[in-house]
Amino acid sequence: MILSRFVRLPVFILCLSMIAAGVFAQAPASKYEPKVGQEGKDVKWVPISSALAEKMLDMAKVTQQDYVIDLGSGDGRTVIAAAKRGARALGIEYNPDLVALSKRNAAGQGVADKAQFVQGDLFESDFSQATVITLFLGEEINLRLRPRILVLKPGTRVMSNHFTMGNWAADETITLGKSDECDYYCTAYLWIVPAKVEGTWRFPQGELRLEQSFQVISGIFKSGGSTFPVMNGKLSGDLIHFRVGKAHYSGRVSGHTMQGTFESGRSTTEWSAIRVDKVLQAPSKTPIL
Ligand SMILES: C[S@@+](CC[C@H](N)C(=O)[O-])C[C@H]1O[C@@H](n2cnc3c(N)ncnc32)[C@H](O)[C@@H]1O
Numbered sequence: 010m011i012l013s014r015f016v017r018l019p020v021f022i023l024c025l026s027m028i029a030a031g032v033f034a035q036a037p038a039s040k041y042e043p044k045v046g047q048e049g050k051d052v053k054w055v056p057i058s059s060a061l062a063e064k065m066l067d068m069a070k071v072t073q074q075d076y077v078i079d080l081g082s083g084d085g086r087t088v089i090a091a092a093k094r095g096a097r098a099l100g101i102e103y104n105p106d107l108v109a110l111s112k113r114n115a116a117g118q119g120v121a122d123k124a125q126f127v128q129g130d131l132f133e134s135d136f137s138q139a140t141v142i143t144l145f146l147g148e149e150i151n152l153r154l155r156p157r158i159l160v161l162k163p164g165t166r167v168m169s170n171h172f173t174m175g176n177w178a179a180d181e182t183i184t185l186g187k188s189d190e191c192d193y194y195c196t197a198y199l200w201i202v203p204a205k206v207e208g209t210w211r212f213p214q215g216e217l218r219l220e221q222s223f224q225v226i227s228g229i230f231k232s233g234g235s236t237f238p239v240m241n242g243k244l245s246g247d248l249i250h251f252r253v254g255k256a257h258y259s260g261r262v263s264g265h266t267m268q269g270t271f272e273s274g275r276s277t278t279e280w281s282a283i284r285v286d287k288v289l290q291a292p293s294k295t296p297i298l
Contacts (some may be wrong), residue, residue, distance in 0.1 A: 041106045043084060050103040050130065052146050054083050057170050061197055062087045062143075068140045068181055068199045069166040071096050080131040080146065080154070085111025086144050087123065096141075100126040101134045137161060145170035145194070148264040159223075163204035163262070164246030171196055176256040177223045180245065183254035200224075203244035204262040210282040217282060226251060 047054050057065075065087070069076060073095035079087045082100025084107060091098040092115065102108050108128045115124040127134075132153070136142060142158065142165065144151060151174050158167055159177075171180065171194045179198040187190035207221040215232030219239065226242030230253045242251035247262045249269070258280065260269020268281035 028069070041110055043107060043110065044105075047289060049081065051132075051150060052081060054104070054107065054146070055194065056083055057087060057145050057189040058185075058193070058195065059086060059090070061170060061185055061195055062090050064183060064185060064189075065143055065168040065170065065197045065199075066091055066094060066141075068183060068197060069143075069168050071141055075140045076138055077141040077143065078136045079143045080134070080136065082111060082126060083107055083145075084214045085114050086128060087145075088124045089115050089118055089120055090141075091141070092120035093118070096123065098124050099139075100124070101129050101131050101136070102126060103128065103130055105278070119226065141166045141168065143279075144172070146172060148172045148175065151175070154281045158200075159202060162201045163202055163244075165202040167200040167202065169200075170194055173198060174200060178225075180224065201246045204247045204249070206244065206249065206262055206267070209285050211282065211285045212282045216285075 026249040028043040044245040045055055045120060051259055066077075069075075071091055071094050075091070077088065077091035077096050079098070080102045082088050082102040085100050088098040088100040088111065100108075100111055102111065105128045106188060108126045111124075111126040114119070115121045115126070123141060136157075137159070141247050142161075144154070144167070146169075151172050155174055155177065158165075167174075177200060181202050183197050185195040185197075189195075201224070203221070203224040206219050206220070210217040210219065215230055217228060217230050217239070219228040221244075224243060224244045226239065226249070228239040228242070230237045230239060237253050240252040242274070243249075244262075248259070249262055249267060250259045252255070252258065256271045256273040258269065258271040260280065261265050265284040266281065268279070270277050270279050
């Protein structure tokens with residue numbers, strides 16, 4: 010049907026004003042309300058209880074210096090809570106409606122500058138700069154992410170709501186109850202990415218051979234023709250603790266070196282070691298046991 014020029018012009022103007030008024034938009038964005046249990050790409054949306062989100066940020070000791078990334082950030086509540094503590098925070102969420110909602114929520118709560126959100130697949134996202142990672146996903150997904158998490162900077166804190174990391178035992182676990190205003194999914198796990206220390210280390214007094222299973226270390230110390238087991242070995246980020254005989258070692262790992270102090274009886278002595286590839290015959294002069 011051909012409209013006359015006199016009819017076409019008003020119709021055109023009407024269409025322009027309808028577009029301007031948003032009449033053709035599918036639904037006003039501000040009306041989007043996610044439904045608990047709605048499908049997500051790999052996991053449904055179930056929001057973390059605000060009490061547990063705060064507890065996770067407490068356990069991770071989040072400060073203004075941190076960069077917190079929530080993988081699968083839902084309506085943005087954990088990211089916003091982190092931003093309110095002064096941290097820089099990023100939510101990575103697959104559902105674009107949830108991303109838009111999160112941005113509105115952050116703006117409404119005055120933290121749009123610190124709380125940012127991007128639409129994307131968490132498996133394809135770069136979270137290598139995070140100092141704190143928060144997860145509420147599922148054990149199978151945690152296990153898929155685990156290799157990428159274990160190569161993050163030692164000391165990076167990883168929090169998961171409810172779901173574990175398989176045989177990587179948590180460094181800390183806290184469960185809230187109803188009296189803490191948490192009704193469901195109330196257990197938070199904390200892991201601290203450990204430094205990599207497996208291998209052989211040369212001390213002035215001998216040689217330390219370490220095996221490592223996540224944050225747990227074991228091994229032997231060879232000194233002066235004798236061999237001693239490494240006991241109670243533990244890493245917390247780049248902090249290392251172990252016992253050889255009656256000497257309690259504590260120190261800090263930095264790449265291929267580590268140093269600290271050991272206590273034996275009433276004396277405290279400094280120690281340092283460097284990583285070596287091959288077995289070295291180090292002389293034993295200073296007693297350390
Ligand atoms: C259980 S909810 C947790 C939401 C939020 N982290 C919280 O604690 O309130 C999981 C979220 O992950 C999102 N999601 C699922 N698969 C995803 C993927 N592959 N990439 C990014 N987000 C995903 C879902 O849309 C949902 O919002």
